Each structure stands twice: as structure tokens, then as C-alpha cells.
Amino acid sequence: MRPLYHPSLQEITVQGILYALSDPVRVRIYGELVGAECAMNCAAFLSNGNLKLPKSTLSQHFKTLREAGLIRSERQGVELKNSSRCQELKKKFGPMIVSILKAYENEANKSKH
Amino acid sequence: MRPLYHPSLQEITVQGILYALSDPVRVRIYGELVGAECAMNCAAFLSNGNLKLPKSTLSQHFKTLREAGLIRSERQGVELKNSSRCQELKKKFGPMIVSILKAYENEANKSKH
DNA sequence: TCCATTAGTTCGACGTTACGGAACTAAAGA
């Protein structure tokens, strides 16, 4: 198992972020991580809510988020602790990411009727 | 040639917009259309600047932008007049699109050194 | 009216990426 790659702040691109967030599964994961109090492991999303995906697929989605620079994953024992890198990113990208998450939320709220 | 499909405002999704804007070619096109005084035809991008792509590829990119709801294309004689739908979109998505374009601009400016 | 031109779309082949099951690996405990 190769070490997990995390891009440095300079390497993170708008394009990469938009691509990563243009998938509903990844947005759900990222949104939860942003809202989470503490780091979450991948398995939390295996059973969780309406996200029923094979773990190989989930692993790929985490990798995409990680390599886009949106999240950080640290091995802790058997599991991986995932957290959002939102503090760092806010400096570089300003309101972009927040406004994207808000737009998704609005959309979800509207479709409830 | 089938009529060009334009989604209604309600049909436009965050996901579709992010996906459309996660491609450098489409961002360039969209950015220029947002900044343009009047509508531009597709051919303007064929020769233009550093965008050297075959017209079939360009046509696909315009289609993606159009079906994501970002631009409107109207046939006028032989050509297609493309314009951004930014006024409509601003109502629905607030600052999201503007902040994305700004983030791309920042990135472009920084890489100039 | 017919032909040529211009602007863009569609088709089809090829390459790339995504999904998901099966096999694998790394850490930790019995």
C-alpha cells in the first residue's frame, strides 16, 4: 500500500476542486466532513445513510477528494481518519467552496417539496 | 439538425454547472462569454487565442455548456449567437458562479510569475 | 434554380476514465 498522496496548497487547482465536487457521492462525503466535529473513517460511509456503494468505489471517491486537495486522510491504526482541509482552502479560494456547498444545500432543500 | 436544447431554470443543477466548469476549455469559453458585450459565434473560438481545437470538439464543448444551462445559443443566419445566461443564473445560484470565475482568474494571474 | 461557401452538428473509431467484484495488504488483537 503506497503512502497517501496529498497535494500541497499551491498544487491545488480550481479545476480539480470543481471536478471533485461535480459528483453527488463526493459532495455528500465532503459535506459531511466539513460539518463533522472530528475526523471520520471511510467505513462510516459504507453503511451510512443512503450511500450504499461497494468499498472499492468509495475508496476511489476518497482518493479523488484527497488528490483534489479537499480532504486529508491519516492512517490511525487500521483505519483512515478523514477530515476536510477547509481552513487552508479558505485562504486560497475564498468564498468559492462555501458558496458551492450552499448551492447544493439549497437545491436539496427545494427538492423536498 | 435537431433544435438546440436549453434547460429551463429549474432544470439547471449545481452538479451540471460544476462539471461544465471543471474543464479548462469550457471555462475559457464561458469566461469570455460572460465578459463579452454581445453574443459571439462558435467560430470566434476556432482561431482565437490559444484555443486551437477542431470544430467538432468545440461544438461538443458548446453543447455541454448549453445543456448545463450556462449559455444560450440562438441561430442567426448561418451562425450561432452564444451568450451567457448569467443574469438568470445569478438569481438561482447567487455568488457561486462569480466566485468560481474569480478563483480561476486569481489562479491565472498567479501563474504569470 | 443550382452551385459554392460558411457555420455548425452528427457519426464512428479510438483512447481514457469510472464502476464494482475479487484478491490483496497492513494493523491490531486473540
Place this chain on the structure above:
DNA sequence: TCTTTAGTTCCGTAACGTCGAACTAATGGA
């Protein structure tokens, strides 16, 4: 050492992107 747990990697198949070639629709001559 064996087992379990948590993720990753591999690989076959399906979906998507790119671009040349053929096509279509509108317009302007001869």
C-alpha cells in the same frame, strides 16, 4: 500465528471524450 477489520489495488466491462470525415442548414452568387 491466525483472524478480523479497514482500505487499496487489479482487472474486465461500461460510459465518456476527442477528433477526422461526412452531413446539414442557411445564404449568396451566377
